[in-house]
Amino acid sequence: KQEVTQIPAALSVPEGENLVLNCSFTDSAIYNLQWFRQDPGKGLTSLLLIQSSQREQTSGRLNASLDKSSGRSTLYIAASQPGDSATYLCAVDASNDYKLSFGAGTTVTVRA
Amino acid sequence: DTAVSQTPKYLVTQMGNDKSIKCEQNLGHDTMYWYKQDSKKFLKIMFSYNNKELIINETVPNRFSPKSPDKAHLNLHINSLELGDSAVYFCASSPKLQSYGYTFGSGTRLTVV
Numbered sequence: 094k095q096e097v098t099q100i101p102a103a104l105s106v107p108e109g110e111n112l113v114l115n116c117s118f119t120d121s122a123i124y125n126l127q128w129f130r131q132d133p134g135k136g137l138t139s140l141l142l143i144q145s146s147q148r149e150q151t152s153g154r155l156n157a158s159l160d161k162s163s164g165r166s167t168l169y170i171a172a173s174q175p176g177d178s179a180t181y182l183c184a185v186d187a188s189n190d191y192k193l194s195f196g197a198g199t200t201v202t203v204r205a
Numbered sequence: 206d207t208a209v210s211q212t213p214k215y216l217v218t219q220m221g222n223d224k225s226i227k228c229e230q231n232l233g234h235d236t237m238y239w240y241k242q243d244s245k246k247f248l249k250i251m252f253s254y255n256n257k258e259l260i261i262n263e264t265v266p267n268r269f270s271p272k273s274p275d276k277a278h279l280n281l282h283i284n285s286l287e288l289g290d291s292a293v294y295f296c297a298s299s300p301k302l303q304s305y306g307y308t309f310g311s312g313t314r315l316t317v318v
Binding site: 124125127129131134135136137138139142180182184186188191192193195197198 | 236238240245246247248249250253255260261263295297302303305306307308309310311312314
């Protein structure tokens with residue numbers, strides 16, 4: 094059974110600082126890994142999707158890396174802004190499983 | 206033009222009632238899902254359907270019954286609602302069963318009183 098852990102559970106930084114969010118998973122046989130953002134009381138917005146054959150994906154200020162063999166992914170957000178305040182969820186699509194397994198999320202607060 | 210739309214957005218109902226949540230996707234995806242987000246914000250799979258066929262039923266009480274009339278729609282019917290059913294229910298879709306990424310709806314907040 095795939096277990097996904099996100100560290101830290103919460104993070105508060107001043108505006109402009111870079112953010113580093115960590116995700117680890119127990120079964121390295123994954124199909125892909127997806128990072129989502131969830132604002133309070135809202136749905137999930139997909140940020141980045143990394144296929145198992147890829148090492149990283151980038152979109153604007155966001156960069157996600159994937160090390161499948163060690164079961165880790167890291168989401169980097171450069172030059173954080175107050176609008177980046179949200180909960181960030183890591184989700185793994187296992188190769189032998191037709192569902193996403195989610196971490197509990199990292200709640201980010203960017204102080205102006 | 207919402208890709209995955211759920212109705213209603215909010216649902217407040219009394220214990221023992223029966224209610225339904227509807228989901229529609231206009232992405233042409235083959236696979237649809239129901240996820241439950243509990244009070245601790247943890248998301249867990251409930252059901253998945255691929256081309257109207259049930260693929261996953263993740264030890265959900267049989268008071269919950271999904272129905273997929275076609276591959277663009279996946280509805281969730283809940284009988285005899287209990288306090289513990291209060292949660293946010295998310296519908297999602299993906300292009301294929303072994304996905305190329307998931308798209309989520311905005312969620313239905315169910316409160317049982």
